[in-house]
Amino acid sequence: MGNYRKAHYRTRDGQRMSASQYKKRRKLEIYFHIASLVLILGLVTSGICFLVYKLKHKPVENTEVAQDAATTELTIVDTVVEDVEIEEENPYLKVSEDADSFFDGYNVDIDSDTAYISSEEVQSSYGVLVNLDTGKAVASKDGNVRINPASMTKILTILVAAEHIDSLDGTYTMTQEIGNYVFSKDCSAVGLKVGDVQTVKDMMYGTILPSGADAAMMLAEYVAGSQEAFVELMNEKLEELGLSDTAHFTNCIGIYDENHYCTLTDMAMILKAAEENDLCHEVLNARTYTTSPTSEHPEGITISNWFMRRIEDKDIHGEIMGAKTGFVNQSGCCGASYMISNDGTHYICVTADAWSSWRCIYDQVDIYQTYTS
Incomplete structure (x- = not known):
């Protein structure tokens, strides 16, 4: 070693x-x-x-x-700890800019200061004109009479939907049951076929512009699971607005039912509430819209609000900013429109029981011309 x-x-x-x-x-x-x-x-x-x-x-x-x-x-x-106002999580509850000038509440009285619509040019059996800035009924022709609101009902349909959705991109598929219901009731429709998939946005516009019963029922089932459950939400909204004593709905489309009713002033206030919602205001103001692709229309279906397009060139001392028509035999041709006059005043006009859709438009033109400036 x-x-x-x-x-x-x-x-x-x-x-x-x-x-x-x-x-x-x-x-x-x-x-x-x-x-x-x-x-x-x-x-x-x-x-x-x-x-x-x-x-x-x-x-x-x-x-x-x-x-x-x-x-x-x-x-x-x-x-x-002081109360802190929490911002709404639902973006579709946003208030429209126009609502800033509207009167508070949804109670309109027809009193001795309300002018009677006596013009022979107004052939609708019923009519009312409300000043939204003051809450006064400017003119009326049996504006407190109960009617079937026909497809004006769909104004409340989109308002209730807007308050219960969290996205415009959600989708729902057209079913055979909805198709059968719309066909059996002879309702107006967008023209959707079984299996067509539409977004919430498509259904909102489809409910108003062509008064599509197919879109309205899809929207109701998307939101609440069934039309019956959705109608419960509609009547809850009427109660919230303070209109449940004179208004009650049984469907989301406007099909005639003796228990489906409201007065013209009720409908004016339903439209007021819708115009206070930014999304509904946008939908009611649209002239045209193109849906998502369908089985028969790969480029989508282009739909129109014909009331808006037909009245926009008429002299009404202002501009129509939103409207919805309706028709059932028992109530004739109806219409509810929202107008901003040339002097900045906000009005809602509702008429019922005209003998044609054009007559409904001309009656509202005459009312606006006579009682606004």
């Missing part, structure tokens, strides 16, 4: 060390290792001594102060 270790030690010139050179080299290595060990032991000893010193000189807690603090009487301070 000694010869082996020695064989691995050489001088700087590469020569193998002699025995005396080897022994000298080994002594130096032993001294170095001993010195290193002593240094390490010294450091360890110093560290231990430092820790002992710190432990012996640890500060003693003042028990008297601690006891005094423990027995000191606690003072309770009442904190008053």
Whole structure:
């Protein structure tokens, strides 16, 4: 073993060390290792001594102060938190800009100051004109008579839907049951076929512009699961508006039912509430809209609000900003429209029992011309 270790030690010139050179080299290595060990032991000893010193000189807690603090009487301070208005999470509850000037509430009285619509040019059996800035009925012709609102019903349909949706991108598929119902009741429709998928936005516009019963029922089932459950929401909304004593709905389309009714002033206030909702205001104001692709129309179906398009070139002392028509045999041709006059006043006109859709438009034109400026 000694010869082996020695064989691995050489001088700087590469020569193998002699025995005396080897022994000298080994002594130096032993001294170095001993010195290193002593240094390490010294450091360890110093560290231990430092820790002992710190432990012996640890500060003693003042028990008297601690006891005094423990027995000191606690003072309770009442904190008053003021009510904080939380922003609506549903973006479709946003209020329209026009609503800033509307009167508060949904109660309109027809009194001695209300002019009677006596013009022979107005052939609708019923009519009312409401000033939305004052809440006064400007003119009336049996405006408090109960009627079947026909497809004007769909104004409330989109309002209730807007208050219960959280996205316009949600979709619903046209079903055979809806198709059968619309066909059996001879309702107006967008023209959707079984299996066609439409977005909530499509259904909103489809309910108003062409008065699509198919879109309205899809919307109702999307929101509430069934038309019956959706109608419950509609009647809850009527109660919220304070109209439930004179208004009650049994369907979301406007199909005739003796228990489906409201007055013209009720319908005016339903339209007011819809115009106060930013999304509904946008839908009611649209002239045309193109739906998502359908099985028969890959580019979508282009639909129109013909009342809006037919009345826009008439002199009514202002501009129609939203409208919805309706028809059932029992109520004739009906219409509810929202107008901003040339002087900035806001009005709603509702008429019922005209003998044609054009007659309904001309009657409203005459009412606006006569009672607004």
